[in-house]
Amino acid sequence: MARRKPDLEELLKKLDYRFEKPELLEEALTHVSAPQAGGQSYQRLEFLGDRVLGLAIAELLHNTFPNAPEGELSRRLAELVRRESCAEIAVAWDVGPHLKLGAGEAHSGERRNPTILADVCEAIIGAVFLDGGYEAAKGLVERSFQELVDAPRRPLRDPKSALQEWAQGRGLPPPSYAVVEQTGPDHAPKFRVMVKVKGSESEFGLGTSKRIAEQAAARSLLLKEGVWTEEEHGTA
Structure with missing residues (x-):
């Protein structure tokens, strides 16, 4: 029995964003191992999204904690942009079923690989940035990361x-x-x-x-x- 192709509409609802250029989201979900990648994968969008995420989180922290010193803001920023936090967001978006992977990667459970999930989280942010600009990307980051901002998963200091x-x-x-x-x-x-x-x-x-x-x-x-x-x- 053929596996049902997941409906991207479900992912779009979780992102609460509508793409003008849907191909950007498709690229953000494409692993380099996928047959349809053709040398193009989410890696360039991940590179861009990483920088957009850092700026958006920095602005969010600056506004959320107006009395926090620079040291505390830096610690909070480092916690929020770490790979584990991005993977957690990707899980909340349920991106796993939508990933385009090579057959070997798909069969070995790479849809749950935290490294890939973290990369795709940043790639999606990069895709939204290219599609709708910084304000759209910042909105996605704020909606998705606010819970982690309010309740860090680890102590901010040892x-x-x-x-x-x-x-x-x-x-x-x-x-x-x-x-x-x-x-x-x-x-x-x-x-x-x-x-x-x-x-x-x-x-x-x-x-x-x-x-x-x-x-x-x-x-x-x-x-x-x-x-x-x-x-x-x-x-x-």
Whole structure:
């Protein structure tokens, strides 16, 4: 039984955009392995869309967080344009069934490949930019990425960086870390690290490396001081 060709109308509804030049969307969905690619694939549109996405996200963040310093805006930008975020958007658009792939790629499950999905997300943004201009592309980005803007999937800073910034903001010396215990064999050690910030009680963290243990200790201190919350930053 032949596989039903997916209706592009479903994708257009999710994008909430109508193309003047539908061939641009077709190109954005074409992997280099597809027989009909003929040397043309989504790669050029991906290159363009990557730049448009960065500008649109930067403008969105600038307007959404008017009091945020440059450092925070940069961290938010990096989180939103990372490959995993773009792949998540492509999944929300349900682009997988619409991808044009070579037979081998189609049979090996490449419709769910996060790298391809991320590339296609950027390619579609590039296609909308060429078809309708920057405002149309920015509108697509805002509609699609707003949830990630409002609720980042990961902490914007690692615990050690966050703790150091917190200490500096209070005019305190940088946090100090010390290994207080090392157990286990050489090939699988476990570290217990203590972190100390002037004016606060010491906290401890465990990990299979000094770095992981330091991050765990910093996280514990941030939680104890109320700088971070379990709801925002999950479990260790």
